[in-house]
Amino acid sequence: MSHPLIAALEKHGPLTDEEKDVLRQISSRVVSFAPKSEIASEGTLQSESKLLIEGFAIRHVHLEDGDRHISALHIPGDFVDLISFLLKKMDHGVAALTPCKVALVAHSDLLEVTRRYPFLTRAFWLLTLVDAATTRQWLTGLGRKSARQRLAHFLCEMHCRMEAIGMARDESFELPVTQEELGDAQGLTTVHVNRTLQELRADGLIRSSGRTIVISDLQALREEAEFDPAYLHLHQQLER
Amino acid sequence: MSHPLIAALEKHGPLTDEEKDVLRQISSRVVSFAPKSEIASEGTLQSESKLLIEGFAIRHVHLEDGDRHISALHIPGDFVDLISFLLKKMDHGVAALTPCKVALVAHSDLLEVTRRYPFLTRAFWLLTLVDAATTRQWLTGLGRKSARQRLAHFLCEMHCRMEAIGMARDESFELPVTQEELGDAQGLTTVHVNRTLQELRADGLIRSSGRTIVISDLQALREEAEFDPAYLHLHQQLER
DNA sequence: CGGGGCATTGAGTTGAGTCAACAACCGTGG
């Protein structure tokens, strides 16, 4: 397997050998996290950003009444808290959903990169922009779409992203997320998630057994959800 | 009045004279937009980013059923579509709410800046991160807070941001937004916005006449909303 | 083979939406 960080950035433009070397150097420290453990806690100061190499993680915040909200689901290759490079204090937490392997990238190294490698800098910046675009997409869903549309949209998004990193086979992929977590992400209760998923199954749009999602009718699901993968900017090219 | 772009970036660290010159040069082209006109349209390619100098603007998307969602409200000093520098194709539109003055910053100039001025590059990047943090905050509101809390939170946020650019006097500020627009932003209907605002007024948290908002009890409003201005990162300093 | 997540189901409730008037405000043209 090629280096996940290099792979992620190369989608947006070819890298020089020197740049690749730099990326390998700054991401060589790898640590593991157990499921449910916090990779970066809300309110803390970070001195390194974390690149998810293996496993799934979420970005979440806790409200006073004990409620939780999940604002992102991260998959391998995601730079889960690149934002903490410039916004030192975490305004949300990041937690492992499954066993995770994470590369620690020191902020001091990132600082050096921004001084010397403008192209890499823009590539990193781009990653945070795509992240933000995804958040906006979720926002629109929560603001104006039905539970059914939101879940459909979420499944389309995950399918697309998993496919992009080679973790979807045909129309099926692993989604190690409970219905409770789905609800916390899409602003729904567990009960309602359950019923809505049943509807999607009954209507022949998806099949799912345990953690495996199979999209039976991608076309129809995307129409339901008004899903257009453009916002993921999977093929956005950067100028040198 | 000092230059709005310089003012915005200097909050995060002192700039050199050279850097200030560059900023002045790249933002010297200023154009006007009438209320309701589109500053940048959804789906189009941009070759310049737009800095709002005067007036209010929104970021919005339209859904198939004719519904609209507003994902941001921009005030003077905001770089409304800095993201289009790297994500050329707009995944949302930006429209003027009031008469607006906008500085056009060519993407080619931004590219040059990223090549030569690492500190400015990081400062620009930071702006997009704060923007994203705000979007996440709205997301959490839509996902897990009541209409009342969301509106309270929105008012706290606007108060804070307006104060930061010197456009709030004491606890009052202008908010040239209709109840319909408020609803489109916070995922509510006009009717419900109306009733909820009345509640906030009745409970002595705010007063409002026309476009002027007066926060009567800032402390109480913030508690209601669980508002913590940290996410606005108004004083986040950047290293050189 | 027993306990702890998860998923599912049923029944009753509610925050927010819908629909439909009506009132207040504001700029414009006569």
Added chain:
DNA sequence: CCACGGTTGTTGACTCAACTCAATGCCCCG
């Protein structure tokens, strides 16, 4: 200076998508 029409704000009556509460079933793992 006023009448007019369009936009925005307000109200009332009714509906419904999603929530709450409370069981029950299921499956995996030790």
